[in-house]
Amino acid sequence: MKTISLKLENSFLKEIDKNLIKNRYGTRTEFIREAIRDKLSTFEKGELIKNLSRLRGTSKLKTTDEQLNKVRKKLAKKLFNI
Secondary structure (H helix, E strand, C coil), X not given: CCCCCCCCCHHHHHHHHHHHHHCCCCCHHHXXXXXXXXXXXXXXXXXXXXXXXXXCCCCCCCCCHHHHHHHHHHHHHHHHCC
């Protein structure tokens, strides 16, 4: 694991500290790591949605409602970690 240095305004740190206690984080580092993971996950979901929208209507195959529902369920699991 690498160490990085981060400069934040005092008001921002106070807000983080308030949320540390409220959400039971042990350290600022733990809080910031989770915030970064959440942001990266949001980016990944956005990319998946963008790629799916490009594919919409490109299939030449006939698909049944049952097949579409299976695909939707798989995508929901991947997107929302269900």
